[in-house]
Amino acid sequence: MDPVRIAVVGMGKIARDQHLPAIAGDTNFSLAATVSPHDQGVKGVPHLKSLDQLLAEGPAVDAVALCTPPQVRYDLATTALKRGVHVFLEKPPGATLAEVDALEARAKRVGASIFAAWHSRFAxxxxxxxxxxxxxxxxxxxxxxxxxxxxxxxxxxxxxxxxxxxxxxxxxxxxxxxxxxxxxxxxxxxxxxxxxxxxxxxxxxxxxxxxxxxxxxxxxxxxxxxxxxxxxxxxxxxxxxxxxxxxxxxxxxxxxxxxSEDREYAGLYARFATLIRTGRSDIDTSPLKLVxxxxxxxxxxxxxxxxx
CATH class of the missing domain: 3.30.360.10 (Dihydrodipicolinate Reductase; domain 2)
Known part of the structure; x- marks a missing residue:
């Protein structure tokens, strides 16, 4: 099975410290691109200023990891799901419960996987x-x-x-x-x-x-x-x-x-790969409900x- 071509959207501290090393260490994924209007990306990997630009111009991707602030995540996830692209949501999965429900329903309609990635559960x-x-x-x-x-x-x-x-x-x-x-x-x-x-x-x-x-x-x-x-x-x-x-x-x-060794993000990406492979989603909102x-x-x- 070919690796999942994934783009990291939002190149802040969590993306550089956790997502990029986890993707590099997982043979289920290949880093196809990075996206940020403020960052220059990483050497040797295509970098684009917006998700719209990536989806219009390439390179082709199968999945995106959204590492942006939660206030803008719904629009980005919707854009990806419209193309049938699988979505990894950093925590919290959204700014509101209703928008996360809407994303889950959209993912189901288009047959894409969506993952609310509660990293601490993988400690x-x-x-x-x-x-x-x-x-x-x-x-x-x-x-x-x-x-x-x-x-x-x-x-x-x-x-x-x-x-x-x-x-x-x-x-x-x-x-x-x-x-x-x-x-x-x-x-x-x-x-x-x-x-x-x-x-x-x-x-x-x-x-x-x-x-x-x-x-x-x-x-x-x-x-x-x-x-x-x-x-x-x-x-x-x-x-x-x-x-x-x-x-x-x-x-x-x-x-x-x-x-034990810290393997939180390695566990997250292993879980995301399983969801994609089996055509399922995992978008538990119980922590966000309590907030x-x-x-x-x-x-x-x-x-x-x-x-x-």
Missing amino acids: AGVAPARAWLADRHIHKVEIVWREDVRVWHPGQAWIWEPGGLGVFDPGINALSIATHILPRPFFLRSGVLERPENRSAPIAARLEFCDTAGAPISMDLDWRQTGPQSWDITIETDAGTCKLSRGGAVLTLPSGTEH ADAYLRARRDIVEPFHE
């Missing part, structure tokens, strides 16, 4: 944590996701705009793990969003969820963390404590701690301005 500790938790009784869950926005998103103004999610940009990674590994669905009871007075999106959030059996799930998000960063999910069960740390890369169970619910139900507090 090394996530699959074994899910297996261990499958038949456990959950007592309590604590999620602490604290990082320094100046380190991880320097100069990225779009992330503070409507649709950019603010602190939920990293926080949705934790929700993508929790919705994947916990044995029962959960939903929001209450919360507080802290929004800087000069920004449109929150810089911190404290949320209280519970699952359908009543187990409490707390979430602490903050983009003002300095020093050591925290990406931890601690789950107390009837068989002891399960903890995922370093964003899911490290799993600690009562039997001990497991450390939308936070905006619906949580109280909003205005806090001090944020400046880079």
Whole structure:
């Protein structure tokens, strides 16, 4: 089977740090082109300023990986799907739930695969944590996701705009793990969003969820963390404590701690190849629903301005 000819659209940090190396390491794909109006691309690979130009002038592609901000992703995905091109959506898959539903329906109509790529679900500790938790009784869950926005998103103004999610940009990674590994669905009871007075999106959030059996799930998000960063999910069960740390890369169970190599994006592209080969899509929106619910139900507090 010939490799899938893929174009990377949006050449920011995540594309260069994660997508390009993952594509280079997967024989199921060949990098056919890059697309960005602001970047010069990579040596030896055709580079175009827009997706419209790529689809009109070539080179031919079978798939696109959309690494742009979510606010513009719907139009790009629609353009690709109209040509029957398979679509890989960086997280979050869109700026709204309704547009993601529309993309899923369009992909089905044209027979293309579409993939909502929750990369943190492919962290090394996530699959074994899910297996261990499958038949456990959950007592309590604590999620602490604290990082320094100046380190991880320097100069990225779009992330503070409507649709950019603010602190939920990293926080949705934790929700993508929790919705994947916990044995029962959960939903929001209450919360507080802290929004800087000069920004449109929150810089911190404290949320209280519970699952359908009543187990409490707390979430602490903050983009003002300095020093050591925290990406931890601690789950107390009837068989002891399960903890995922370093964003899911490290799993600690009562039997001990497991450390594994970071293979998140390699796993994503392996999954995308399988979807294309089998003519299927994978576009779970459960993490985005929980973020939308936070905006619906949580109280909003205005806090001090944020400046880079």
